[in-house]
Amino acid sequence: MPATVNYDDVQVGTELSPASFPVRRVDLVRYAGASGDFNVIHWNQRVARAVGLPDVIAHGMLTMAEVGRVITDWTGDPGSVVEYGVRFTKPVVVPDDDAGATIEVTAVVGAKLDDRRVRVDLIASSAGEKVLAMARAVVQLA
């Protein structure tokens, strides 16, 4: 499965395939274990509310990972992601039900850079609100 996206085939404005990712409480528990981030606000509603949050919220890093999949699914090679940065502007609130939250992601090539790299600009929303700002990646293409 070699990287399939050729720099010459990509223009500023090229859209990546949008995606949506479910985030349920069980996903937060699994991510907490895998990542080692056991911050209580990601699994305990009582504590989350006590510190002023509406409910349990997703790990920002889980959101960032899911959003980044739009890029790695596009290139086919996760090693193509040279830089990746986000600002977390709104929490992804995860209710205690079977559906959880949903993160909707769109992405577009924002600039063509040197060395056959591009900048990809990402937009991520949950419950109708943007949850990231300045979500950008530098991606190495073939």
Place this chain on the structure above:
Amino acid sequence: MALDQSYIGRTYPPSEPYEVGREKIREFAAAIGDDHPVYRDPQAAAALGYDDVIAPPTFAIVVSARVGAQVVFDEELGLDYGRVVHGEQRFVHNRPIRAGDRLVGVLTVDNIRSAAGNDILSTRVEIGTEAGEPVATAYSTLVARGPDGES
């Protein structure tokens, strides 16, 4: 409430090595719901030119958060972790992290400030192999929400 500004610019000694295991990468990939074979199958990784399975781009947080804990949980700094949310995160990769890497991290406190009643801590962790090969740099901003904070 305000954090000790004297921490700004502080650089910590290199961390103990973190050895990246194939099963840890598999576990992390499963936790983000990504079934890409390059995270699981050495042959699939080899087909992309890698010596062993590689880790997802955000896996660097597993290493950098451990290293960052030196300051995040430093009681003298006084960050209230129970009120912490993630403000910003950025990774710059020299190459993908892969199974078998023995990674050390060097932590630097880039900035400490207060805004809208929140304490804001920005750190940088430079991750490299024991042999000194640079692998990635992780830039993190954590926000400890004050009682009246809005983050």
